[in-house]
Amino acid sequence: MGTPRESRAEQAEEIVDRLEAEYPDSTISLRYSNRLELLIAVILSAQCTDERVNTETRELFATYETASDYANAPQEELAEALSSITYYNSKAGYIRESCEIIVEEHDGEVPDTMAELTELPGVGRKTANVVLQHGHDVVEGIVVDTHVQRLSRRLGLTEEEYPETIEQELMELVPDGYWQQFTHLCIDxxxxxxxxRNPDCGDCVLADICPSERGDGEVDLASGDPW
Known part of the structure; x- marks a missing residue:
């Protein structure tokens, strides 16, 4: 088992330094060319791989170009276009309803505040943070996806279980200039x-400071890692 730094803030700083060196080109992997495409892609990425989303959005983005296009599309037609995406019926509904609001209340433009974004169906803080960071260049939080949750708990940065509370703890530990990049580093x-399921602790640049590392390729389940 590795030995973490004396404080969680020092631990967070060391983690960022090492992962930046390991993944110098770390960035978002979803493909998009405008804010609307970004919003759609992030909604679709929930419980679905970015690779699958990127494959499906090539044709989707060529067919539907504006918020009005999505808002006016029949539910069955849009669901069919998303049929290889997990929970495609629900996501088709979220996209149509969100685009209706964007057309009616935001002149067809994706809003640029956390409050307005999280009023859209299917959009929580995680999705809103991605859209703000990469669509509007506004960083006011940390995107907490499944990788950020897993690594933050394994590395001793938090003992919380819910994304919202994990985000609040991380925002106190990670310097705000690294809030956006922290997510990409954790994802990579x-x-x-x-x-x-099978972390490669023996080949991990963080092994010596990871309280969950056991040196045998397994993670210490007593650390409370949420499988």
């Missing part, structure tokens, strides 16, 4: 090394 490391 979570995909490459610190996977959910």
């Amino acid at each position: 490391h979570g995909r490459a090394v610190c996977t959910a």
Whole structure:
């Protein structure tokens, strides 16, 4: 088992430094060319891989170009276009309803505040943070996805279980200049090394400061990692 830094803030700083060196080109993997496409892609990415979303949105974005296009599309037609995406019926509904609001209340433009974004169906803080950061260049929080949840708990940065409370703790530990990049670094490391079921602790740049590392390729379940 590794030995974390004396404080959680020092631990967070060391984690960011090491992961930045390991993944210098870390960035968002969803493909989009405007704010609306970004919003749609992030809604679709819930419990679905970015690779699958990128494959499906190539044709989707060529067919539907404006918020009005989505708002006016028949539910069955839009659901069919998303049929290879997880929960495609629900997501088709979220997209149509969100675009109706965007057309009626925001002149067809994706809103640029947390409050307005989270009023859209299917949009919580995670989705809103992504849209703000990458669509509007506004960083007011940390995107907490499944990788950020897993790594933050394994690395001793939080003992919380819910994304909203994890985000609040991380915002107190991670310097605000790294809030956006912290998510991408966790995602890259979570995909490459610190996977959910079989983390490669023996090849992890954070092993010596990870309180969950056991040196045998397994994560210490006593650390409270949420499988």
